[in-house]
Amino acid sequence: MKVKEIMDKEFIDVSPDQGLIEVSIKMEKHKKFTTPVVDSENHLVGWITSLDVTRGLRENLKTVSDIMHPKDDIVHVHENDPARLAVLETSHHKLVSIPVIDDNDVVMGVVRSFDIVETLSQLYEIKVSKIFEAMEQELKGVSWDELMEASAIVTRRRIGKRIKPQEYEKNIKDATFGEAIWATGGLEKFFVGLIAIGEMVIARKVARARN
């Protein structure tokens, strides 16, 4: 996934000679805490936040150029950078948004932290039952009931908790992937549990074929 797939293209921008009163009204109207500063050809030249604007208004400064952070001092990413880079920059520098440029330094969008949250959280929100359904499809000759039975047995062996296959089925129907890895103690442990279940049903399938 690339930065351009997660960036907001509906951004506002301002110019260095724009007045702070006008700029504050624009930022409030569009509910933006940050905005890129561009020249007449939309090249990124700087960045301002609403905290720069409060300082500017308080100190009676006049234009964007009086308060802006020049391009060299700010974090920015390229539209073709991996989205992962924008994620790492956001969390590392604790940023609410990052400007996105193209090869010519033209501003193409803004990556926003809440949009990243939305993208990242999709993985956590996947239903665990979807993973089991994919497993059932993959393991030809193994039924859903056999999977649930093996899951109940593996659960008892691993965490010592007696659970009926029907209860297990009900649990995974409601649970999300995020909850499951939290409950099992991490991604590797969750996956190892699945492999243990797979190993059991495969061993049973092989035994059946032999008889």
Place this chain on the structure above:
Amino acid sequence: MKVKEIMDKEFIDVSPDQGLIEVSIKMEKHKKFTTPVVDSENHLVGWITSLDVTRGLRENLKTVSDIMHPKDDIVHVHENDPARLAVLETSHHKLVSIPVIDDNDVVMGVVRSFDIVETLSQLYEIKVSKIFEAMEQELKGVSWDELMEASAIVTRRRIGKRIKPQEYEKNIKDATFGEAIWATGGLEKFFVGLIAIGEMVIARKVARARN
């Protein structure tokens, strides 16, 4: 995971009768775009953003109470709510931060979108090799080399790409879980690929045991 495990406890707050000049200086100093408004016993009574402050300074308003959003109009979460709720509220309402309260409405912290990004991205950053190492440990009697060989075969069957076990090993050594699910087309497909690898090595192990 609960909200209190991901919230920032180093937050600032302001009172309704505080002057806007003083508040703007405090928010700039601590680099906060938002802050809870509390009464003398730290109960949440409202919320302001730096965009409310720019409007207040521009319109010559005097105190926090002139610009604040009352508690009933804003999103807030309880410290014992599931962290998932704060994540969903952040992405749904496109918020940069959310105040956290306890049973008595006392402000306990602030959940910030970039902190959520950091927490969520940890899952994406797990190395794929860690999952294979967990798999190797779980599947007693299956060697790492057998796992890599089976992985190369499964990859060829599924995506038609010829790859040597050594190349496969090199790929997973560098890859993250996020990159892997992106490359395979989603979480379910990634898991199904691993299950297919597991099935192959288990079948071989069973055949070996029979001979």
